[in-house]
Amino acid sequence: xxxxxxxxxxxxxxxxxxxxxxxTDMNKRVIETARxxxxxxxxxxxxxxxxxxxMPQDHKLITELRTTDKQLFLVVNKMDNDRDVAAVxxxxxxxxxxxxxxxxxxxxxxxxELLDAIDTFFTGRGHYAALMPTExxxxxxxxxxxxxxxxxxxxxxxxxxxxxxx
Numbered sequence: 001x002x003x004x005x006x007x008x009x010x011x012x013x014x015x016x017x018x019x020x021x022x023x024t025d026m027n028k029r030v031i032e033t034a035r036x037x038x039x040x041x042x043x044x045x046x047x048x049x050x051x052x053x054x055m056p057q058d059h060k061l062i063t064e065l066r067t068t069d070k071q072l073f074l075v076v077n078k079m080d081n082d083r084d085v086a087a088v089x090x091x092x093x094x095x096x097x098x099x100x101x102x103x104x105x106x107x108x109x110x111x112x113e114l115l116d117a118i119d120t121f122f123t124g125r126g127h128y129a130a131l132m133p134t135e136x137x138x139x140x141x142x143x144x145x146x147x148x149x150x151x152x153x154x155x156x157x158x159x160x161x162x163x164x165x166x
Contacts, residue, residue, distance in 0.1 A: 001156040003138075005115045008128055010136035013037055014152040017144025020060035035064070037139045043071045043121055045114075047142035047151060050076040050102065053089045057143055062095055065141070071121060073099040075114065077147040080104045105151035115155065 003012050015034040019027050038044045044065060048058055065072055076092060079085050079102040092100060101117055103110030118138060122128055127136050140148045153159050 001152070001158075003115070003118075003155055005119055008119060008122070010118065010122060010138060012138050012140065012152060012155055013041065014148055015139060015141045017146070017148070018057075018061055018141060019143060020057040020064070034139075034141050035068075038065060038068055038070055038141060041070060041137040041139040042125075042127065043073065043118065043137075044068075044139045044141055045073050045075045045151075047075045047077050047140060047146045047148050048092075049078050049143075049146040050084060050088055051078045054091050054095070055143065059095075061141070061143070062097070071099075072097065073101055073114075073117060073121075075151070076100065076102045077105055077151060080107055080109060103151070105147045105154045108154060111154055 001012055002009050015037050016030040018031045018034050020031070046058075046062060046065060048054060062072075062074075074092065074095060074097040076088060079088070084104075085102050088102070099117065101110065101114050103114050105111075122136055140152055142148050
């Protein structure tokens with residue numbers, strides 16, 4: 001969907017949940033689709049569940065995504081309040097990722113900062129002057145159930161993707 005932020009537009013695309021430890025045909029297709037999605041985008045938001053912290057599969061997926069030439073932001077989701085942010089394990093900072101953003105897709109906390117970071121990314125690269133909004137694409141990727149679809153709906157300000165808490 002198209003995001004409008006501070007008078008500027010870009011396209012936001014959600015992927016299926018990637019599980020680096022599962023080798024089913026379906027999961028292999030999900031990972032390959034997500035890899036292709038990231039390759040077709042300017043920026044990737046790697047979303048993790050801040051309540052559970054980084055899982056071993058997250059490290060594998062981050063390593064995989066770093067092999068692309070795409071900018072990668074680590075988005076720590078489910079940070080509903082200051083206590084949640086304070087409780088985040090320092091391991092998140094040891095990933096070596098420079099762009100770490102905290103948000104709660106469910107209640108909107110940190111959404112403005114995330115949108116500002118994306119805006120700054122596109123502004124710094126001169127994309128707004130050189131590309132049409134449909135050509136500026138942001139991928140949302142991560143493990144299953146970390147809040148990718150909720151984040152997409154929050155950023156689009158509409159329920160584009162059905163989300164279930166099961």
